[in-house]
Amino acid sequence: MPKLRKRLLLDEWVILAPERADRPRHLDLSLSSAKADTCPFCPENEAITPPTIASWRSEEFAEEPWAVRAIPNKFPALRVEEPVQPHSDRLYESIGGVGAHEVIIESPHHDTSWESLSATHLALILGAWRQRMTDLRGDRRLRCAMLFKNHGARAGATLAHVHSQLIALPLVPSGLQAELDGAREYFKDTGRCAICDMLKRERQSGERLVIENDAAVAVAPYASRTPFEIWILPRDHHGDFMAADPSLVAGIAELIEKLLPLWSEAIGPVAYNLVLHCLPFDLLDEPYYHWHLELLPRTGQVAGFEWSSNIYINPTPSEVAARHLRNLASRR
Amino acid sequence: MPKLRKRLLLDEWVILAPERADRPRHLDLSLSSAKADTCPFCPENEAITPPTIASWRSEEFAEEPWAVRAIPNKFPALRVEEPVQPHSDRLYESIGGVGAHEVIIESPHHDTSWESLSATHLALILGAWRQRMTDLRGDRRLRCAMLFKNHGARAGATLAHVHSQLIALPLVPSGLQAELDGAREYFKDTGRCAICDMLKRERQSGERLVIENDAAVAVAPYASRTPFEIWILPRDHHGDFMAADPSLVAGIAELIEKLLPLWSEAIGPVAYNLVLHCLPFDLLDEPYYHWHLELLPRTGQVAGFEWSSNIYINPTPSEVAARHLRNLASRR
Numbered sequence: 001m002p003k004l005r006k007r008l009l010l011d012e013w014v015i016l017a018p019e020r021a022d023r024p025r026h027l028d029l030s031l032s033s034a035k036a037d038t039c040p041f042c043p044e045n046e047a048i049t050p051p052t053i054a055s056w057r058s059e060e061f062a063e064e065p066w067a068v069r070a071i072p073n074k075f076p077a078l079r080v081e082e083p084v085q086p087h088s089d090r091l092y093e094s095i096g097g098v099g100a101h102e103v104i105i106e107s108p109h110h111d112t113s114w115e116s117l118s119a120t121h122l123a124l125i126l127g128a129w130r131q132r133m134t135d136l137r138g139d140r141r142l143r144c145a146m147l148f149k150n151h152g153a154r155a156g157a158t159l160a161h162v163h164s165q166l167i168a169l170p171l172v173p174s175g176l177q178a179e180l181d182g183a184r185e186y187f188k189d190t191g192r193c194a195i196c197d198m199l200k201r202e203r204q205s206g207e208r209l210v211i212e213n214d215a216a217v218a219v220a221p222y223a224s225r226t227p228f229e230i231w232i233l234p235r236d237h238h239g240d241f242m243a244a245d246p247s248l249v250a251g252i253a254e255l256i257e258k259l260l261p262l263w264s265e266a267i268g269p270v271a272y273n274l275v276l277h278c279l280p281f282d283l284l285d286e287p288y289y290h291w292h293l294e295l296l297p298r299t300g301q302v303a304g305f306e307w308s309s310n311i312y313i314n315p316t317p318s319e320v321a322a323r324h325l326r327n328l329a330s331r332r
Numbered sequence: 333m334p335k336l337r338k339r340l341l342l343d344e345w346v347i348l349a350p351e352r353a354d355r356p357r358h359l360d361l362s363l364s365s366a367k368a369d370t371c372p373f374c375p376e377n378e379a380i381t382p383p384t385i386a387s388w389r390s391e392e393f394a395e396e397p398w399a400v401r402a403i404p405n406k407f408p409a410l411r412v413e414e415p416v417q418p419h420s421d422r423l424y425e426s427i428g429g430v431g432a433h434e435v436i437i438e439s440p441h442h443d444t445s446w447e448s449l450s451a452t453h454l455a456l457i458l459g460a461w462r463q464r465m466t467d468l469r470g471d472r473r474l475r476c477a478m479l480f481k482n483h484g485a486r487a488g489a490t491l492a493h494v495h496s497q498l499i500a501l502p503l504v505p506s507g508l509q510a511e512l513d514g515a516r517e518y519f520k521d522t523g524r525c526a527i528c529d530m531l532k533r534e535r536q537s538g539e540r541l542v543i544e545n546d547a548a549v550a551v552a553p554y555a556s557r558t559p560f561e562i563w564i565l566p567r568d569h570h571g572d573f574m575a576a577d578p579s580l581v582a583g584i585a586e587l588i589e590k591l592l593p594l595w596s597e598a599i600g601p602v603a604y605n606l607v608l609h610c611l612p613f614d615l616l617d618e619p620y621y622h623w624h625l626e627l628l629p630r631t632g633q634v635a636g637f638e639w640s641s642n643i644y645i646n647p648t649p650s651e652v653a654a655r656h657l658r659n660l661a662s663r664r
Contacts, residue, residue: 005555009514009526014555014644021647077645090522091529092554148636156635165637173641174510182341190422194341197423222424223337223346273636294640302634303488304480304605305497308626309505312346313409315353 002078002097004171012174015097020075040074041105041161050074053102054131058124064108067121068128070166076101077167084141084170098141100168104128107162113151114162114274115260122253123246125164129276130249132166134242137281142168144176144280152271155298164274172280179277180289187288195290196237198222208318210325211258215251218259220318220325225296227316228267228325232256232293239289241278252293262328263297266321271298334410334429336503344506347429352407372406373437373493382406385434386463390456396440399453400460402498408433409499416473416502430473432500436460439494445483446494446606447592454585455578457496461608462581464498466574469613474500476508476612484603487630496606504612511609512621519620527622528569530554540654543590543661547583550591552650552657557628559648560599560657564588564625571621573610584625594660595629598653603630 002017040048043065050073055066078099085096106125107117114122133145149164150156172180186194202209202219210218216234232255234248244252264270278291306312334349372380375397382405387398410431417428438457439449446454465477481496482488504512518526534541534551542550548566564587566580576584596602610623638644 007555007557008530008553009511009518011510011514012642014557014646016555016647016649017645018647018649020645090518091526091533146637146641148640150633150635154633156633156638167637167641169641169643173643175640175642178343178506179341182343186341186422194423198340201423221340223339223348225339225346273639275636275640277640296636296639301482301486301488303482304607304628305478305499306488307605307628308480308507308607308609309478309499309501310344310507311501311505313349313352314346315348315350317348317350 002076002082004078004095004097006093008091010174011177013171015077017075017077017097020077039110039159039161041103041159041163042110043108049103054128054135056124056128058121060118060121061108066108068107068124069105070128070132071103071105073101073103073165078169080139095170098170100136100139100142100145100166102132102166104132104164104166105161106164110161112162114149114256115264117162117257119250119254119257122256123250126244126249126253127246129164129166130242130244133168136166136168137242139168141170143172143282144169146173146176147276149272149274151274152298154271155273157271176277176280180279180283183288183290184286193237193288193290195233195292199233199235208322210262210322211255211329213251213255213258215248216255218255220322222318224314224316224318224321225312226314227299228263228297228321229314229318230259230263230295232259232295233290234292237290239279239286239291240284241276241291242284244291258329259325262325263295265328266324267297267299272296273298334408334414336410336427336429338425340423342506343509345503347409349407349409349429352409371442371491371493373435373491373495374442375440381435386460386467388456388460390453392450392453393440398440400439400456401437402460402464403435403437405433405435405497410501412471427502430502432468432471432474432477432498434464434498436464436496436498437493438496442493444494446481446588447596449494449589451582451585451589454588455582458576458581458585459578461496461498462574462576465500468498468500469574471500473502475504475614476501478505478508479608481604481606483606484630486603487605489603508609508612512611512615515620515622516618525569525620525622527565527624531565531567539651542594542654542657543587545583545587545590547580548587550587552654554650556646556648556650556653557644558646559631560595560629560653561646561650562591562595562627564591564627565622566624569622571611571618571623572616573608573623574616576623590661591657594657595627597660598656599629599631604628605630 004013049071053070055069058067061067078097082096082098087094145168208220273296275294279289336345381403385402387401390399393399410429414428414430419426477500540552605628607626
């Protein structure tokens with residue numbers, strides 16, 4: 001029975017999920033052992049996963065039973081069935097592990113990755129994210145959903161088949177809350193959205209700009225945590241990812257289709273995390289936040305210093321990374 | 333020239349250290365290639381490291397030139413020579429990378445780890461930490477020092493030879509600041525130190541207690557981020573690690589000497605981070621904080637969810653981990 005426990009002295013939480021101890025742990029170290037014939041995410045193996053929540057078809061994969069498929073995580077960190085049951089004294093605090101933990105299987109094909117997928121298919125995946133999030137938003141106990149991809153063992157993936165995950169939470173995690181606080185304060189001081197200002201500044205100076213199209217801009221952020229960290233920022237201001245219309249989703253998918261091969265040419269096949277940042281469900285009308293995607297290559301390890309300080313040490317200035325990616329783009 | 337850049341929307345910083353790009357990166361993936369004859373931390377190879385800052389001798393290693401040795405990191409994240417040079421507009425902010433980055437080589441012997449070291453030697457290492465921190469405290473531009481150990485490649489170590497690191501910073505990192513804020517608030521509300529209260533509670537209930545002696549207590553914290561996370565808490569209240577007297581240091585070293593073999597018996601040879609948590613230099617007289625050590629085994633990877641939310645998913649309740657370690661201790 002999962003629970004959330006609050007860390008001493010901090011407004012930060014830990015999910016205690018004893019069921020996850022049963023996960024196939026040997027896959028943690030290397031993904032090469034995950035073969036297609038035993039892969040739970042491959043078509044014809046649907047019976048070994050929990051039942052489908054939703055699936056999406058496409059012309060590109062017309063011969064397959066589905067093109068994208070959402071299922072509950074077999075080893076969920078949180079479950080919709082849990083009672084909230086808050087417990088608190090001044091020292092320790094916990095709540096029930098209410099929430100949702102879903103897997104979005106992003107292709108019927110085992111040996112693929114976002115880099116090999118078409119923009120049309122990437123748009124289908126982003127659309128699936130939107131639909132799953134919109135569905136979960138109906139549960140009033142849930143405050144927000146985190147959508148993320150772990151690509152490669154070093155980025156925390158335990159199965160090789162291309163997939164992303166959604167964790168819906170009964171609270172706003174401190175990582176997101178800190179961003180919201182900063183964005184609200186900036187808006188209060190200036191009357192503007194900080195990410196709109198960042199977009200404007202980066203498009204003007206161009207020094208950290210990678211590529212752009214009518215829908216979005218790919219930028220190496222000023223304070224990149226890792227070499228070649230990239231943010232994908234929709235050009236129009238909106239805090240609510242769920243309100244993104246099909247043309248915006250398609251435009252962002254096209255930008256990702258162009259970006260990933262450049263990225264991979266620059267730093268080689270690398271493990272990475274991709275995270276969607278957007279407003280919590282109960283703050284969707286707030287004007288101060290701007291949804292976006294953050295793409296973090298995992299070229300180093302999170303070590304003792306980073307764990308305790310939240311300070312990351314990055315040897316590659318974002319200007320250098322962006323210039324390199326722009327050069328590669330201009331040669332295509 | 334290292335710089336600190338502030339992350340957009342956040343009170344969190346990134347150290348931009350281009351010189352660190354020259355580090356021997358092939359060692360990142362596995363430490364097995366680091367052989368004693370080419371190891372920069374072995375005696376007789378002192379010429380290939382920056383010059384010694386301080387060294388300590390001991391009877392145990394009477395035949396060696398030194399038992400513990402502190403040197404500047406060859407690829408420093410921060411340097412004392414840097415000017416502070418703050419630059420700020422409302423959107424982006426940076427300061428010069430002023431600070432110190434030292435390596436404490438913890439034994440002249442290449443093939444050893446804290447688990448094989450005697451309590452006497454561990455006390456010498458903790459004493460070296462204390463002295464290095466006390467020395468750096470003299471520089472008024474530095475606000476605090478983070479002392480940490482990365483053991484094993486998965487925990488971020490790049491060299492196999494047993495060592496720890498000290499990074500002194502011109503600011504208080506958000507990870508520590510959040511703890512200080514929580515501790516100050518608890519003290520304001522209750523008139524007591526939260527860690528003193530935690531100590532009392534854990535010694536009374538015993539359910540998360542691992543081992544203890546007259547100097548300190550080893551506890552699996554209520555909201556453990558990873559399976560078998562352990563905190564080592566000095567029994568007497570003190571926020572200033574530098575004020576620890578030799579008998580306290582010796583008592584803590586004895587506790588660590590007993591704890592590590594139990595820990596290793598329970599979870600096998602595992603990569604880990606050990607971090608010292610203590611007050612910043614300019615707050616040493618504050619009554620609300622209690623210095624301690626946090627020991628984090630690196631059994632999983634930090635993935636997209638953890639990066640973006642600061643929420644960790646842990647399958648092993650701290651009560652289960654503590655009971656297992658107590659059982660192992662009782663059989664010795």
